[in-house]
Amino acid sequence: MAKVLLKNLKKSYQNNQIIKNINLEINDGEFIVVLGPSGCGKSTMLRMIAGLEKVTEGEIYIGQTNVTKLEPKDRSIAMVFQNYALYPHMTVYKNIAYGLKLHKVPKAEIEKKVEIAAEMLQLKDLLQRKPNQLSGGQRQRVAMGRAIVREPNVFLFDEPLSNLDAKLRTQMRFEIKNIHRNVKTTSIYVTHDQIEAMTLADRIILLNKGEIEQIGTPNELYESPASTFVGGFIGNPPMNFISGEIANKYLQIDSLNSSKIAGIRPERIQITDKERETNKNECLIPFNIKMCESIGHETLIYGNIENSNTELIVKESSHSFVKNKKINLQILYKDLHLFNATNGKRL
Amino acid sequence: MEKRAIFNSKLFPYFFLAPQLLISFAFFFWPALIAIWQSFQEEDAFGLNTEFVWFDNYIEIFKDSNYITAIIVTIIFSISVTAICLIFSLFLAGLANKIKAGKIFYQTLIICPYAVAPAIAGVLWFFLFSPSIGYLANILIKNDIHWNPSLNGNHALILIILSASWKQISYNFLFYLASLQSIPKSLLEAASIDGASPLRRFFDIIIPMISPTTFFLFIMNMIYTFFDTFGIIYTTTHGGPGYSTTNLVYKVYVDGIVNLNLGSSSAQSVILMIFVSFITILHFRFVEKKVHY
Numbered sequence: 001m002a003k004v005l006l007k008n009l010k011k012s013y014q015n016n017q018i019i020k021n022i023n024l025e026i027n028d029g030e031f032i033v034v035l036g037p038s039g040c041g042k043s044t045m046l047r048m049i050a051g052l053e054k055v056t057e058g059e060i061y062i063g064q065t066n067v068t069k070l071e072p073k074d075r076s077i078a079m080v081f082q083n084y085a086l087y088p089h090m091t092v093y094k095n096i097a098y099g100l101k102l103h104k105v106p107k108a109e110i111e112k113k114v115e116i117a118a119e120m121l122q123l124k125d126l127l128q129r130k131p132n133q134l135s136g137g138q139r140q141r142v143a144m145g146r147a148i149v150r151e152p153n154v155f156l157f158d159e160p161l162s163n164l165d166a167k168l169r170t171q172m173r174f175e176i177k178n179i180h181r182n183v184k185t186t187s188i189y190v191t192h193d194q195i196e197a198m199t200l201a202d203r204i205i206l207l208n209k210g211e212i213e214q215i216g217t218p219n220e221l222y223e224s225p226a227s228t229f230v231g232g233f234i235g236n237p238p239m240n241f242i243s244g245e246i247a248n249k250y251l252q253i254d255s256l257n258s259s260k261i262a263g264i265r266p267e268r269i270q271i272t273d274k275e276r277e278t279n280k281n282e283c284l285i286p287f288n289i290k291m292c293e294s295i296g297h298e299t300l301i302y303g304n305i306e307n308s309n310t311e312l313i314v315k316e317s318s319h320s321f322v323k324n325k326k327i328n329l330q331i332l333y334k335d336l337h338l339f340n341a342t343n344g345k346r347l
Numbered sequence: 348m349e350k351r352a353i354f355n356s357k358l359f360p361y362f363f364l365a366p367q368l369l370i371s372f373a374f375f376f377w378p379a380l381i382a383i384w385q386s387f388q389e390e391d392a393f394g395l396n397t398e399f400v401w402f403d404n405y406i407e408i409f410k411d412s413n414y415i416t417a418i419i420v421t422i423i424f425s426i427s428v429t430a431i432c433l434i435f436s437l438f439l440a441g442l443a444n445k446i447k448a449g450k451i452f453y454q455t456l457i458i459c460p461y462a463v464a465p466a467i468a469g470v471l472w473f474f475l476f477s478p479s480i481g482y483l484a485n486i487l488i489k490n491d492i493h494w495n496p497s498l499n500g501n502h503a504l505i506l507i508i509l510s511a512s513w514k515q516i517s518y519n520f521l522f523y524l525a526s527l528q529s530i531p532k533s534l535l536e537a538a539s540i541d542g543a544s545p546l547r548r549f550f551d552i553i554i555p556m557i558s559p560t561t562f563f564l565f566i567m568n569m570i571y572t573f574f575d576t577f578g579i580i581y582t583t584t585h586g587g588p589g590y591s592t593t594n595l596v597y598k599v600y601v602d603g604i605v606n607l608n609l610g611s612s613s614a615q616s617v618i619l620m621i622f623v624s625f626i627t628i629l630h631f632r633f634v635e636k637k638v639h640y
């Protein structure tokens with residue numbers, strides 16, 4: 001159990017700065033998800049915390065210890081890799097026990113700990129198998145078991161579920177959450193999947209091009225994105241953006257001009273009749289439908305604002321509107337997010 | 348859907364196999380059969396009379412103290428060369444796997460000896476270690492080591508062990524490098540997080556992961572030292588001084604071509620044939636059983 005502290009953390013390969021000045025304090029027992037698009041430096045950041053990658057500049061603290069220059073084995077961490085990285089020549093039992101053996105834990109104690117972990121992860125009947133005799137989900141569990149038995153101060157996960165099929169992924173997500181609830185070890189979990197991030201995280205760190213775009217609870221990121229990047233990354237489909245001029249014209253907000261961008265979530269837009277009285281909390285936008293996609297319980301409507309090339313996506317739970325090509329969208333002012341047009345930051 | 352081509356004629360397959368069978372027969376089976384036939388015969392010194400003598404040649408061989416010496420020389424030679432090749436090439440491959448700059452150059456350099464013919468390799472090392480003109484021999488002699496492979500049997504044996512190893516390291520290196528490169532990096536990282544020192548990682552992860560390669564190379568090196576080192580011995584020591592560097596294959600040559608004792612020479616070849624068949628079977632058994640990671 002420990003806090004993790006990153007101070008002015010930087011990483012460059014040759015002259016290419018991959019991680020740009022990251023400052024972060026992770027609380028004891030917290031489940032942190034590092035989210036971001038592919039190539040933004042998530043793995044690099046995690047591997048620096050693990051000690052697998054040299055730190056170019058800055059410091060890393062785990063608990064009270066400055067671990068910046070320590071070997072991985074001296075950092076009291078355990079890591080779950082994307083490809084599981086199980087030792088193929090060892091049985092499941094030996095895979096899980098290997099770290100304990102290296103730390104000279106007495107044999108009887110190793111047996112007890114492995115048994116407890118195997119119980120927790122439903123691996124009891126598989127202990128004598130080799131990794132190549134296991135399914136993807138079982139391998140994933142062994143990798144988790146290997147991390148748990150060591151009782152480290154920090155768990156590190158690098159996209160641990162991305163090699164599993166959708167159903168198994170949901171199930172393992174649930175199990176990871178459960179395990180964290182039981183052992184309460186500080187966890188840093190890297191993923192590019194926002195569903196994983198939203199469901200697992202106490203706090204999400206959204207990374208973009210090696211910089212922190214926003215830190216906050218899943219709800220904070222969804223409800224008040226700190227920038228257009230966050231709005232566009234969180235939510236499926238992503239937030240709609242309307243340039244200031246267009247917004248000014250249709251939303252009748254005087255303060256909106258070309259230096260601003262308005263954002264609205266697809267699921268917050270309502271479809272209404274063509275002609276209607278509006279009250280002071282809402283506005284209507286004329287909209288041309290180009291295409292509708294039904295995904296069972298809901299429908300995605302693609303189209304553009306009349307007389308402009310601003311494309312919007314609307315998420316609806318009914319099918320009635322589909323026949324009409326020209327409709328009105330109802331937007332509540334309280335659902336609008338305003339951003340600075342030049343740097344994308346929230347206003 | 349059936350993807351194989353199906354031929355109705357029973358003769359057709361044999362037509363396709365014929366070239367392979369013909370070559371195998373003409374260059375492998377026929378000579379082997381002759382060797383087996385000859386190993387049961389004794390010819391007089393002038394080649395005028397041959398007599399069928401059953402297993403006399405075989406019995407004679409094992410009474411010959413030179414043959415026992417050749418077995419011992421072969422064992423020392425093979426084990427030494429195999430050990431040197433495996434250890435040294437793994438070391439070089441480990442380095443080649445680490446470095447970043449000049450990788451291609453370094454790898455090419457190490458592979459070069461493999462392109463040198465055994466006889467030339469022998470000559471090369473003969474000159475390097477020749478007491479009067481050899482560069483390496485000079486260094487030894489300057490350091491008060493009375494180096495003389497043409498008089499000292501142990502020195503001669505060391506010389507052919509070095510030349511044979513030098514040539515075979517390239518081959519081992521290539522396989523080890525490929526094998527090392529196929530170990531996922533995350534395995535070693537996982538081990539280092541688990542608390543393994545570099546030495547532990549080497550023994551607990553790398554050695555087991557490359558063990559199929561090691562076994563393959565062990566067999567290949569054995570076959571190499573048994574059968575392919577004739578050229579090296581011929582050009583460096585001629586099996587001498589005395590019988591100190593005469594291994595089993597060289598003795599086949601000496602007894603057959605130099606001493607013209609064809610019966611004994613053939614019997615020795617047959618023994619070697621049995622040995623190589625045994626190794627090959629062992630190899631295939633192992634390869635079949637081995638789990639592939």
Ligand SMILES: Nc1ncnc2c1ncn2[C@@H]1O[C@H](COP(=O)(O)OP(=O)(O)O)[C@@H](O)[C@H]1O
Pocket residue numbers: 013018036037038039040041042043044045
């Ligand atoms: N060893 C390396 N040498 C040079 N560039 C690297 C190296 N490792 C990663 N990078 C670069 O760093 C960036 C971030 O990589 P990574 O942290 O793996 O991203 P991700 O967020 O997908 O995990 C990528 O652009 C990648 O090309």
Ligand SMILES: [Mg+2]
Pocket residue numbers: 042043044159
């Ligand atoms: Mg990654």
